[in-house]
Amino acid sequence: xxxxxxIAPDHIEERSMEIIEEQLGDIKISPxxxxxxxxxxxxxxxxxxxxxxxxxDGAVKIGxxxxxxxxxxxxxxxxxxSGINKRILGSLGxxxxxxxxxxxxxxxxxxxxxxxxxAAVEYACSLGDDLIFAVGNAPTALIKLxxxxxxxxxxxxxxIAVPVGFVNVVEAKELIMExxxxxxxxxxxxxxSNVAAAICNALLYMIKR
Amino acid sequence: xxxxxxIAPDHIEERSMEIIEEQLGDIKISPxxxxxxxxxxxxxxxxxxxxxxxxxDGAVKIGxxxxxxxxxxxxxxxxxxSGINKRILGSLGxxxxxxxxxxxxxxxxxxxxxxxxxAAVEYACSLGDDLIFAVGNAPTALIKLxxxxxxxxxxxxxxIAVPVGFVNVVEAKELIMExxxxxxxxxxxxxxSNVAAAICNALLYMIKR
Numbered sequence: 109x110x111x112x113x114x115i116a117p118d119h120i121e122e123r124s125m126e127i128i129e130e131q132l133g134d135i136k137i138s139p140x141x142x143x144x145x146x147x148x149x150x151x152x153x154x155x156x157x158x159x160x161x162x163x164x165d166g167a168v169k170i171g172x173x174x175x176x177x178x179x180x181x182x183x184x185x186x187x188x189x190s191g192i193n194k195r196i197l198g199s200l201g202x203x204x205x206x207x208x209x210x211x212x213x214x215x216x217x218x219x220x221x222x223x224x225x226x227a228a229v230e231y232a233c234s235l236g237d238d239l240i241f242a243v244g245n246a247p248t249a250l251i252k253l254x255x256x257x258x259x260x261x262x263x264x265x266x267x268i269a270v271p272v273g274f275v276n277v278v279e280a281k282e283l284i285m286e287x288x289x290x291x292x293x294x295x296x297x298x299x300x301s302n303v304a305a306a307i308c309n310a311l312l313y314m315i316k317r
Numbered sequence: 318x319x320x321x322x323x324i325a326p327d328h329i330e331e332r333s334m335e336i337i338e339e340q341l342g343d344i345k346i347s348p349x350x351x352x353x354x355x356x357x358x359x360x361x362x363x364x365x366x367x368x369x370x371x372x373x374d375g376a377v378k379i380g381x382x383x384x385x386x387x388x389x390x391x392x393x394x395x396x397x398x399s400g401i402n403k404r405i406l407g408s409l410g411x412x413x414x415x416x417x418x419x420x421x422x423x424x425x426x427x428x429x430x431x432x433x434x435x436a437a438v439e440y441a442c443s444l445g446d447d448l449i450f451a452v453g454n455a456p457t458a459l460i461k462l463x464x465x466x467x468x469x470x471x472x473x474x475x476x477i478a479v480p481v482g483f484v485n486v487v488e489a490k491e492l493i494m495e496x497x498x499x500x501x502x503x504x505x506x507x508x509x510s511n512v513a514a515a516i517c518n519a520l521l522y523m524i525k526r
Binding site: 112113115116117120123124127128150151152153154156185186187189190191217221222223224248251272273274275276277279280296297298299300301302305 | 321322324325326329332333336337359360361362363365394395396398399400426430431432433457460481482483484485486488489505506507508509510511514
């Protein structure tokens with residue numbers, strides 16, 4: 109027979125974070141990166157992210173500053189869009205967007221034989237540079253971003269590079285980790301829309317709850 | 318320098334599934350359960366699900382039959398709701414619902430000091446028995462379901478029991494695996510809204526694409 113500890117609804121997350129903190133032990137990581145890591149583990153229960161999650165220098169502070177200045181978040185799936193805390197984002201002046209189902213994007217993708225994720229990145233770049241990309245699904249979104257960054261067509265404030273999968277995923281994340289853009293990335297095959305949303309929320313919760 | 322294999326957008330999923338199939342090797346699992354397992358790994362890149370994913374006898378067929386008969390899907394997060402293929406579900410006569418943000422549910426939860434997930438389960442049960450519950454986040458939803466099943470207040474067609482986390486999660490999934498309801502569950506701490514949606518979609522894609 110299973111036995112439950114009663115924990116008041118308001119304290120479940122707090123207790124979860126304590127358990128994660130205990131299991132992490134004495135790892136070498138900065139406090140702000142650890143806050144992001146803990147939220148990713150809270151979302152996945154997967155401690156592989158201890159070794160997989162990578163941060164460019166100062167990425168968390170850069171992301172927080174961008175959000176405080178009203179940066180918008182561009183995601184590649186409606187699931188990630190759904191998971192992002194839009195109440196806090198909106199209170200800072202930002203919005204979250206996913207253009208993957210936009211009819212213009214679909215047409216462009218079909219005409220060019222590219223993924224909708226790739227066409228959606230190009231479309232999003234028309235919003236300017238005050239953008240954080242949160243990519244949890246499509247490596248082709250990262251490949252397109254890399255191409256546009258190298259062509260000086262955009263320099264996002266931060267790229268959250270956490271697509272999951274087996275086709276070109278590892279390589280696409282490596283491109284982002286090498287091209288000079290600030291990043292938070294999950295090296296290897298793992299990641300996902302839930303991880304992308306969790307990282308966005310970790311940054312937002314460091315600003316306010 | 319990263320190198321990419323060009324794969325046409327339409328073939329990325331097919332190629333991913335081939336890679337997963339190769340990595341699975343000769344595991345002992347029925348073809349229909351394997352189809353579900355492969356989609357969960359496709360969504361997470363996490364092969365732990367080979368040992369974690371559990372199916373009651375005939376659960377996949379039971380789920381498929383229910384969906385063909387127009388069963389509705391109840392999820393505990395807007396993220397899972399967002400990830401479920403509602404085009405196919407709708408074509409079968411079903412709908413996907415998430416009552417977690419419903420004002421009545423929020424009021425009930427506050428008044429009783431229970432989680433909104435728990436109150437949402439009770440609310441959903443008023444829809445009848447033609448329901449598949451897809452729980453990716455809240456163990457309290459499973460605890461409530463178990464209580465209502467034992468009280469003969471509901472018998473869902475299938476419970477997809479895959480909440481992720483560290484507080485009462487393992488125990489809540491064990492309740493569902495022991496109370497006689499057909500289930501697809503992720504034993505242990507892992508799971509998530511993405512996994513819940515992936516399992517729903519695996520069932521839906523076995524009916525049509």
